[in-house]
Structures are given as structure tokens and as C-alpha cells.
Amino acid sequence: MDVASINTRLGRVASADSRELDRVCEEVAAELIDADVEPPFRVPSADFATDPWLICADRYWRRRLLHQPTVEVAARCARWLHDHTDPPVRPDIIEKWSLGYAFITKDTVESRHDLTLATGRIVETFQGSTDICYFATLYHAGKLRANFWFDELHQFLESSLLAVAAGQHRDDPLFTGLRAFAAFGSRTITTSHALELLDTAWSAAPRSRAVVDVCLNALWAAPPFPGQGEQLRRHAAEAVAEYPDDHLFRFRLASGQRMCGDYTDALATIDTALRLLPAIGARISHELLQGQYLRERATILEGLDRAAWTSDQQTRWLDQDTANRDLRRTLQTSAIRAVELVTVFTAAIAFAVGSLQITLTGTLPLRDRALLLVLLGAGLLLFALLTVAGTWIITGRHHPGPRTTPPDPGGTQR
Template sequence: MTAPPARPDEPARARALTSLGTAARSRIDAAADWITPLADDLDRIGATWQESAQVCSATAWHARRVGRDTAGELAEIEAPPRSFTEPRWRPRWHLYCTALRFDFRCRALDTALHGASPLDVESADPYIRAHTAFAVLGQSKPAGLTMLDRLLADPEAAGSREVLHVVLHGLWLGHLLPHRPQRILRVASLGPLARPADPIALMRTAAALRQLGRYRAALATIDDAIDALPAGDATVHADLVRERTLITTALDLTRDRPLVEEPDTQ
């Protein structure tokens, strides 16, 4: 794949995408139809897959927070074709994949995506292909690791914050995957998540360090995640506090014996 063409006015483009997301959130809050207008607007401005993934992931998260069933609402609208290559259907696929991922519905997502022919899946954009890997990783199937490596060999995919979040989420869910914590640390250290510090990536990192027995490093990392989280996101804040509790509990259990930290073998 080639990199998307540079936009002549990046600030104006960013403002346009922000405006689309704001309008969608307003429709969500008003209990109005928001999926079709958002998909049509993204198609109208010729959104790249990266732009669609950015807007759709943020909007689907907002819909989930206020109790909207994105996957269910999509099922009531005209279903997208079994091809992933038509740009006008891209936002609907992005919303559908993201909604199922936020609900940890790995099996449902696996069935939905692999119902298409392998050619269709391979021709999909990196954000959709990341969800095919997520669905397998989240079920602790080692085949997902091969899919992950193949995906991240694509510079477009490895350079996308949204793609990295998807596969990091899959690794975090796939508790029985071999070398899981080391894999998490490797993905979380990639540029789009490391600069600037991303609170979700830091939380996944802290969980991996905890699994490796590196509790003090885990505690420092989860505190960095809490500091990096913007104010007002109570749901994510609760997740961070829950991980911090797991880490401090592990520290308390080691208080009366020497703490041997396992080396980070990435």
C-alpha cells in the first residue's frame, strides 16, 4: 500500500473531521440516526481509511458510553456488501468492527469478518485487517500472532495509532497467548503510541509488566497513565484504577519477601 496523499490544508482538514465527529456525537446524544449521516459525510469528503478509523473509533466509543447499541443499529440499516473494498461502505465496517471490539465480542467479530472470502479480508484496509487479528488474538489463538506480524510489516498499519490500539487490545485480551507480555511491550513502544504518551497503551504496558512480576515498574507506569488521561473520562479512569489496584495488591503480597524482577526480554 502507498501512503495517503498529503492534504493541501491539514489544519482545515483536521477541523472538518472534528466537525463531523462533533455532529455525530450530537446526534447520538439526541437519540437520532447518526450512522448514516456520518458514513455519508466521510464518503462525501473522501476520507482516507486512517481518517475514517480515527473518527469512527472515537464516535463509537462515545455511543457506547451513552448506551447506544452501534452494532444493533447497523443491523437495522442496509447491510454492507461482503466486499471490504468499496470506500463508501468503509465507515460502516469501521463502526461495526469497533463496536464489537469494545464489547469484547471476539467470536462474533471473527464470524462476521471471516464469513467473507480470504481475498476480501486481505484486500481490506489495515484498520479492518487489525480487527481480523484482534478477533483471533482475543480468543488466545496463536494464529493471531502470525496475523499480527504480517499486519505490522505494513508501514501504513504500523504507523497508525488506531491500528496499534486494536492489536494491543487483542493481545491484552488473549491471556493465554505465548510471550504475551513481551508482545504487548513491543507494540506499546511503537511511535504512534509512545509519542505522546498514550494512557491506554500505558495501562496495557503496566498490565504486561505486572504479569512479568515487574511490579514497581508497573506501578510507575500506571501512575503515568493516570497522569496522561484527560479529565472527564470516568470509564477509562476506572479501568486505570482497577489495574493500579491489581499492581499494589501484588506488591503487598511480596512485601515480606525479596522482590526479584524478571528481566524484560523483548
């Protein structure tokens, strides 16, 4: 093919609108595929929005891997990328391509046997290049991540020949982030170890967007653990501050806010994510993401309704508890009053009967009879006072039951 004409066509659409840019890049990529020729131009930048050469190369390798989704084709893509880009722009493209192509081919995971054979051919063909093996490792790991095969991902990253052949790249933040993703989902690895791996990847400097994405994805996809919502909300808020126009990070933040019960903030955040989601480029990606965001929005709305219902129920519970306390207090007071009344009435009757007997019978002098009446009245009064005091003590009049708090039905949600 005529390299000059390709460069001319791509250069002509460099300043065109996004849809025209996509159309021309797709056409050129399709022509290269039909001619069985790899892109014959260099990629000058890592600008996936406006660089036509990068966009065209991306469309080309996307088609190649959709047609033949193997680590060997991924290795050839890595070789082409190494030969047609300068080192400063290469890392961002490596991370975006390897994980992006893995996602769109996640339904074609190679078996362990096929992967071992392919690894031998890659090492032999590319003379053990750690950069190429690293790209192929990311590609296969990305498939396992996209399918949420946590234990398989952990085993692959820790012991596969392809991952071992990545050499020094095993210490790269993205590799560590993928290890954290596998650890969070594994049932055999502790959450504390997964958090340690996450912190190591997150605190790397410089920290790429792909690392941020994998770390947030790890927290979002992990089985529930204590503090998960707060961890996701805190890290996602930091990511949004660093990448304010990234719709995916807004989505993660909305999920974290929902897990923490901040439904109002979560609704505003997911609406922003939907607004930022671009409706251009590969339509299937837009539809998949939009569907996922809308499901999250529906869950948030359910949480809002549930929170409103819970608040209403708590108000009703508190009102009922107050009414019950008032009723208990009223019944208690009424019972005490009844005892007091019966006691006083009984004492009065006893005093009346006793005083009549003292007054109407016997031969005691008036002074002695008066003394007897005083002693009888004092005894009955003491009896009444002791009875009332005992009633107060038994019924706990001065110590009403403590006010209770309704149970909180809420909690961390996935």
C-alpha cells in the same frame, strides 16, 4: 443556516483555549442537530485538538449516532466525510470516528437480521461504495470489539455481507488488526494464528495509531497464553516510543510490565498514564479511563505487596533450609562420632579382656604371648576401622544432600 456565520464563529475560536473551543463547537453542533442540517463546511485537517471545524463535525456526528446508533447512520457519516474532506486527511478521521463512535454506542449492537437488511439499503443507496461500506463495517466491528464478543466479531469480519462489501479494504491493516483481536479471544482459533495476524497488522507501513491501539488491545484482552505479558510489554514499549504522550499506550505498557512481574516499572508507567490523561472534552470518557487506570494501579500495588511478601518468604525459606542442613550435618556428625566412640570403646574393652586372658593364663612363652597381643590388637583395630568406614559410607558423610531452591509462586497475571 448561514454557512458564513458558522465559519466565522468557528474561525473565531480557532486560537481560543480548549474549553472555549469545546463549548462553541458543541453549541454549533447542537444547533445543526436542531435544524436537521448536516455540517455545511469542509474539514481542512485531521487535527482533533485544535481544528474547530473537525471538532464541530465530530460533535455533530457523535450526537447523531448516540440518538440513532445504526450502521445506516454510520454510512451517512461516511458519505459526509467523503464529500467534505480531502483524501490525505480522510484515513485518520475514518479510523478515529468509526471506532470511537462504536465505543460510545456499544450497548446498541444490531441483530444479524437488522444488519443484513441495513446492508442491502446501504449498498443500494450508496451504489456499493467500498469506502462507505468499510466505515460502516468498522463501526459495527468496533461495537463487537468494545463488548469483547470475539466469536461474533470473527464471524462478522469473515462472512458478513457488509464486510464483504468493503472490498479491497479487507486487506487494510486496521481490518487485519480487528481480525487478530477476534482470533486472540476466540476459543476455536489458535494463538499462533492470532499472532500471525497481529504481526501482519503491526508490521504494516505506514502504521496508524488506530492499528497500534487495536493490536495492543488484542494482546491485553486475550485469555492468558504463554508469553502474553512479554508480547504486550514489547509491543507497548514500541508504541510508547512512537507516541510518547499517549496515555492509553502507557496504560497498556503498565499492564504488560505487571504481567511480567516488573511491578516497580509498572507503577511508574501507570502514574505517567494518569498524569497524561487529559481532564477536558467529554467528561464521561475521562472518568471511564481514569477509573480503569486506577484499577490497574491498585492491581500493581497488590503485586508489589505480594512480591515483597514472596521475597520475605523466600528469604525465610532459604534461612530455614540452611538451618535444616546445618542440623542434619550436626546430627549426622554426632551419630558418626557416637559410632566411632562405641566402636573404639568396644575394641578397647575387648583388647583389655583378651590381653588379660593371654597374660594371666596359659603356659605360652612371653614372645608368643606378645605376638598374640599384637595380633589381637591389630584385629580389633581393623574391626574398628572397618566399622567407622562403613558408618561413613552408609551415612553419606562426604555427600550431603544438594541445596534446594524454594518454589517460585509468581507467574503471568491478567
